[in-house]
Amino acid sequence: MRKSVREQRQLWFRRLDRTFWVIWAALPVVLWLAYYRSTTAAGAIAESLTAEQAKCAAIVADPLTMSAKGQMLFWALFALGVSFYAVLIGILHRMVNRFANGRIFVSETLQGVWWMGIFLVVWPFVDTITTNAVAYALYKLGDIKFFLPSYGVDVGTIAGGVFLMALKFVIEHAILLQSENELTI
Secondary structure (H helix, E strand, C coil), X not given: CCCCHHHHHHHHHXXXXXXXXXXXHHHHHHHHHHHHHHHCCXXXXXXXXXXXXXXXXXXXXXXXXXXHHHHHHHHHHHHHHXXXXXXXXXXXXXXXXXXXXCCCCCHHHHHHHHHHHHHHHHHHHHHHHHHHHHHHHHHHHCXXXXXXXXXXXXXHHHHHHHHHHHHHHHHHHHHHHHHHHHHHC
């Protein structure tokens, strides 16, 4: 007996839901790898570089050589970035979980799409501001050699957020039209 299209889609969403659980399980390993990469002694890395590459690598912030306040700022900025992506993955996982249970066009899904859009619109500004503030503080503490402010904002991320916010309104309108259509039948 052949499965219906709806059953096939729910099966696909169940598999995707399991994939998200694998992502959550792998998150500690990824965080440890990022930590390990950030705290690897600069001398060990410098040995594998050419002379020109070593000059460039010398300007990269090394958290092992920072003061206690500098390390706290560095890791706070790291945690902020990780938490942003964890929140996005969490919202997306909740939406996929609802889809796997057959609840696609519900208000929680629309709210999830809306919040993802808000996060994507706001994040580039928060990231730029906090990165510049931490870099300036590290410069004032003497943990980095120079301060060069960055004013780059990721327009693609903002556009994706605006698209999701608009998509929320389109889906909301489609649900309204479907309910009106069901009432007229």
